[in-house]
Amino acid sequence: MNYFPDEVVEHVFDFITSHKDRNSVSLVCKSWYKIERYSRQRVFIGNCYSITPQRLIARFPGLKSLTLKGKPHFADFNLVPHDWGGFVDPWIKALAKSRIGLEELRLKRMVVSDDSLELLSKSFPNFKSLVLVSCDGFTTDGVAAIAANCRFLRELDLQENEVEDHRGHWLSCFPESCTSLVSLNFACLKGEINLASLERLVARSPNLKSLRLNRVVPLDTLQKLLMRAPQLVDLGIGSYVDDPSSEVFSKLKAVIQLCNSIRSLSGFLEVAPCCMSAIYPICENLTFLNLSYAPGLQGNDLTKLVQHCRKLQRLWILDCIGDKGLGVVASTCKELQELRVFPSDPFDAGNAAVTEEGLVLISAGCPKLNSLLYFCHQMTNAALITVAKNCTNFIRFRLCILDPVKADPVTNQPLDEGFGAIVRSNKSLKRLSLSGLLTDQVFLYIGMYAKKLEMLSIAFAGDSNKGMLYVLNGCKKLRKLEIRDCPFGDVALLEDMGKYETMRSLWMSSCEVTLGACKILAKKMSSLNVEIINESEQLEFSLDDRLLVDKMYLYRTLVGHRKDKPEYVLLL
């Protein structure tokens, strides 16, 4: 390859799209590094504090698409205080100053401000795509800026963000000349929008493929939108309430028949179950169905709907579908690859909507299952062992038993054997979340068998440092480890400090790690940032190294301590 001119090599690299592969390619030799960096257009940064925007810009002048992730995963569950960090502002400022022709920005768990959005909208004439997932800090004014200023906007995708809704006219800010929209998702916004503007926008967007509405969009508007956009592939319904005998509803039924491109359906934030029959015609072709935000649908409604969805590949649903309903899924959806069952009532054990039975039925009926998120009230070893026998293709297996540390209710044993079976038979497992009563034994199994594991989430598990050590020693591909409320301490933390350089991050909260150990680690490993989050009133860290640390988050970085840490974070 060295005898080829650079342009040829570059052309070859064009076919290498995965981030991992491109990273590998750049390590081969100086010449390849150089070619790769000039031709790189898409960059993924899993931890925004591992590098600075300046260095990014310096290395990849041709950057067009940037993905950034900010806060640690456990921030999703209120374990990370507000304003811990993850601010996108410095990135946008730096990019705006540079000559980077940014076209796409994808952010997850970051703090975004209206000012940043406005700067973004004005700095990149070719900006096409904004995807914000689980972000916060902005209002609909920022969204309005994007709508108003990004002349070639193709994608505006807001997923599960906490957005302050000023009930403004952000939607009306799309200029009449904007006809390039391909994807618009504002389901997470809570406020009113101008329905007429929405209709006009959809009418002038012939390329619109994905439209996800929020709850204020009523059924009659939906009907009009579908009339304008029968080519939709992905539809998120806001409010789905009407009288089945009304004229509007009949019109809706008619227009739905025309929408035979819809493959993905979600929403139903408000729903009258009696109206669901209109949806059946599109069910036949659905590959993704997300009813996890539709508590208005009872188990029967869900079951009836699912019976029509023979081609379903991904299903997100509430646990009110029940074990029986899952049985119907198992017998209908033979193509199912991903299942997520969310709890409709996380705190009420009385109404045990799904148990291990449902999961077993699914495993038996859906041979292609490779990704699972399952919230249930109980699980047994026997069930997990059966699931492991039936399904050997799991890439993601996340089980959450709502009652922490709950044992197998039949045998009163920990769930070590069950999870052990899962890791033993699913050799491609990349992500695992554990729950229930677990001892060190489960970690022994994980260390032994989960050789491809990249992300592990542990809560209320284990007996001793050995548990954590089994994992650190055995899981060679581990990238993210997050632990809460486990008896793992200094011995485990310090045994193999070099390991953390091979990982993106480690989170330990309410464990048994002392301040002293963290200091040792930080001192030895300059390539790691070791952050201690202390939220109590007193900030006297200086003292006792014997203090148990409440929350520790460490991550590898090329750029040392971050400058934007809040007061309650101690960087060692």
Add this chain to the structure above:
Amino acid sequence: MSPPLLGVEEEVQSSVSSPTVECISENGMGLKERNYLGLSDCSSVDSSGVSSNLNLKATELRLGLPGSQSPERETELCLLNLGKLDEKPLFPLLPSKDGICSSSQKNVVTGNKRGFSDTMDGFSEVKGYVYTEKSWMFHEAGSDSESPQSVGHGKYPGNSGVNVILSTRSPGVQASVKQDEPANVLQEQPRATNGTSLKQTVISDNNTGAPAAKAQVVGWPPIRPFRTKTLAASSKNNDEVDGKPGPGALFVKVSMDGAPYLRKVDLRTYSTYQELSSALEKMFSCFTLGQCGSNGTAGKETLSESRLKDLLHGSEYVVTYKDKDGDWMLVGDVPWEMFIETCKRLKIMKSSDAIGLAPRAMEKSKANNKKEFGYGC
């Protein structure tokens, strides 16, 4: 729940009522408290933990989930060690023992680590809060520790065995424990802990008659607050959509004099006459103005609403209904529940046409219009 759990529950319950004796005599049974704040160090009281050590061991109070049985204590599990604040492993499990007991240990331990587990009051508070709201809101704010609603904030119910135990340890501890604000308690600890990260209610006492154990733990179950909030909001709205008591919807035709066509409303989506009247105005406002636009911007709506309001208020129109017997009655006389059971059809008629109704009813209707269908009340 399986029998073993129940059995232990009772045991635990009884141990709460006479904690001191039991805990001393049965060093592994009953409630045992793990204190990771090092409060057992009595750091606020004395610097040497040694003397308290023995007391603590003897009077251990463990708060556990029903079904908790205590494993034997390992020697390394002494509560105090001068050298370290907290050496005891969180989960003193003996592998051979019950799975259940270890589980409860964990819950207990972690809860105590962060604050004081509040067995009784905390539970009822939390239950009230959580179950009503169907959301997890109270966990969200970072300032949870200051909120009185939070669980496990060093509040000790008067009859809790925990208080009793602590008082035997050291009066100083008890004093600090009794405060409502955990921050105060925590400040006495040299340890940098986060008082808010884990607020745990371990419900081991069934005195309240509440259903069995629910450990409310910060960040558990691992669901994004966005999801819980959205579900809560949707549930509330869906209740209104699906109607409250009674099966399904109750659609009745609504006609209005002079309108070209009728509408239908689902009576079950409303719970008061006020709501019904608002809905009716919205529906029929366009008729009174002679417009039928569906591009309702706020401006237009308020205009028609106020026009209709004036019309109704000026009692140009009355709302009547046809009951089971076929009689036309004035809306508003009977309690709402009774009304929706008997109403078959609604009609908005001009007052002048309502002559057929009793004169007193007319007077009443005028009064009612002002009362029931007036706005701003």
